[in-house]
């Protein structure tokens with residue numbers, strides 16, 4: 001159709017009727033009409049197929065076709081061409097049927113004057129345009145819904161519940177298999193069903209314009225997904241819900257991450273509680289040590305010094321008190337050295353891990369009677385202070401455990417190193433881990449602060465720690481990666 005000219009095809013077997021319509025239309029100027037005529041459906045369809053027709057006037061009583069079936073053929077051949085059906089005065093029912101089959105309008109031939117005919121043609125063209133725009137928009141929407149990753153559903157009391165491919169993928173329910181009840185009921189977890197349906201029904205009865213719920217839904221593969229479902233509710237003037245459109249989002253990954261985060265937070269909270277308790281315990285232990293031993297020695301030293309102030313003390317007695325005071329001062333200094341050594345071994349920074357371990361092993365042996373055998377290669381080179389301090393603290397804690405739990409009189413500490421990592425093995429000859437701790441999966445959570453702290457230290461440096469039992473006793477293995485000195489955070493000195 002051009003702005004000035006509308007192409008009309010009349011399919012009409014009665015030449016008089018066709019001539020009349022042509023006369024009426026060709027007498028009109030704005031717009032102008034170019035009219036073609038076909039006297040059978042077959043010739044009409046042939047002309048239609050060639051294209052260029054803007055509107056079709058169709059008689060339903062043709063020699064080669066009767067009734068609205070012709071419309072089916074026409075809509076296949078030229079779906080964009082609007083059709084106005086021409087009927088006799090008593091054929092209105094037929095015309096209505098044709099409208100249902102897709103005709104845009106109808107005209108009773110005997111009433112068709114110039115005004116009515118042009119008006120009907122214009123109206124049919126506009127109506128077809130609007131219907132086409134709507135069809136395209138609906139098609140676009142349908143494709144968008146199909147393409148959406150979210151499962152989209154629509155609740156309509158008349159039409160039931162259509163859904164998109166994403167929902168089929170999620171639930172495994174296909175349109176053939178599904179009834180409304182099956183759609184709603186089957187996939188939702190039995191423990192969630194009542195809650196979800198009650199809240200949906202209550203929301204529909206109320207005045208809310210949206211609804212949301214979270215529930216578990218059985219997927220096609222039999223696994224449960226966590227669904228976040230939200231819907232928009234359309235209501236009529238009286239507030240009655242007329243249609244609900246919803247989108248289901250699978251939030252299982254999010255839920256899993258949330259749960260992992262919560263678990264890790266719980267673990268962290270527990271760990272910091274344990275660490276605070278351990279710190280407190282350690283402070284009390286040092287205070288007790290200072291009070292019970294060092295403070296007693298200092299008190300005795302102070303008594304002796306006071307006695308020495310007494311000018312009347314016999315020389316022999318004075319000399320005994322003096323040598324006692326010297327012994328007390330030496331004991332005091334030894335005590336303080338032990339305590340400070342435990343808190344921060346001075347040798348570690350100056351002479352390195354190997355010397356610090358040798359000195360610590362000796363002191364440990366004196367305090368506990370447990371012999372510590374150090375197996376360290378002669379060419380074991382120095383590591384970063386962080387790695388050396390970590391290994392030292394782990395040996396300290398590991399030996400404390402040997403003393404506390406194993407009953408062993410011997411502990412072997414082996415250190416090995418290559419270009420990639422340093423490996424520490426602490427083996428005792430004791431009773432091994434209690435059975436409850438031997439299951440690796442369970443073990444981690446049941447260890448006390450000592451093992452958790454050791455593991456944290458190792459993991460902070462990108463390493464790992466294992467505590468297991470073997471035939472000989474308990475064995476602690478720590479592996480730390482070595483980063484060379486030209487890298488950032490180098491874990492090895494030199495290189």
Ligand SMILES: Nc1ncnc2c1ncn2[C@@H]1O[C@H](COP(=O)(O)OP(=O)(O)OP(=O)(O)O)[C@@H](O)[C@H]1O
Pocket residue numbers: 278401402404405406428430431432433434437446447448449450451452474
């Ligand atoms: N060498 C070992 N021989 C036998 N059992 C051990 C050994 N080392 C650790 N265990 C077991 O592992 C458990 C956890 O040790 P961990 O050091 O974490 O806690 P703890 O020593 O009981 O308490 P603390 O928090 O004071 O260190 C111990 O309670 C003990 O049962």
Ligand SMILES: [Mg+2]
Pocket residue numbers: 397400401404448449450451
């Ligand atoms: Mg311990």
